[in-house]
Amino acid sequence: MHRKDGYVLIILLIAIFVMSIGLLVAIPVWETQIQREKEKELIFRGKQYVEAIRLFQTKHPGSFPKSFDELVEEKCIRKLFPDPMTKDGEWNIILPYSGSSSRRRGATTQTNKILVVPQSALSSVQNPQIIGVVSSSTKSSFKIYLEQETYDQWLFFYGQDPQSMPEIVYYGEDERD
Known part of the structure; x- marks a missing residue:
């Protein structure tokens, strides 16, 4: 009877070992799947903000929201994502x-630049006009979105031309001409 108990224990240990290896293989696959789902969600949410800003522009031609709360108050977005x-x-x-550099000889010229400000610093910007959002994560992405490979380069803004990516100027950095 004791010999049989020993075999059951060995079979149980082998089964646990095999299941552990299966989990070790499955965990990276799950992490990758979760990351890809987050990327899809980032694109969806970014586009929701662009659409909300477009609706705000329709209601208030020539002006942009000064805060995300304005988008909710004007019923341009149902909730803040x-x-x-x-x-x-x-x-x-x-x-x-x-x-x-956007002014030359008294005339305003179109520059292909945007200013990126952390959400927490928005209150320190004088008369902000929100045209879009971008993730603050600097991690590399699985998906390449508009030829960009890190989340902080995935831009979502009103009037965006996918063929022409603007130069990004970060809040607090001095412009170097």
């Missing part, structure tokens, strides 16, 4: 760039 790629859910905000 957090950034799915960060733990705190804070987006970086995209504002039109109005640096010194």
Whole structure:
């Protein structure tokens, strides 16, 4: 009877070992799948903000929201979506760039630049005009979105031309001409 008990224990240990190896193989696959789902969600949420800003523009031609709360108050977006790629859910905000190089000989020229401001610093920007959002995560992505490979380069803004990516100027960085 004792010999039989020993075999059962060995078979049980082998079964646990095989299941452990199966889990070790499955966990990276699950992590990859979760990351890909988050990427899809990031694109969906980013486009929701772009659509909300477009609706705001329709209601208030020539002006952009100064805060996300304005989008909710004006019923342009049903709720504020957090950034799915960060733990705190804070987006970086995209504002039109109005640096010194945009004026030449008294005329305003179109520059292909945007200003990226952390959501927490938006209150320190004078007269902000929100045109979009971008993730604050600097992690590399699985998906390449508009030829960009990190989440902080996946831009979602009103008037975006997928064929022409703007130069990004980060809030607090001095512009170097």
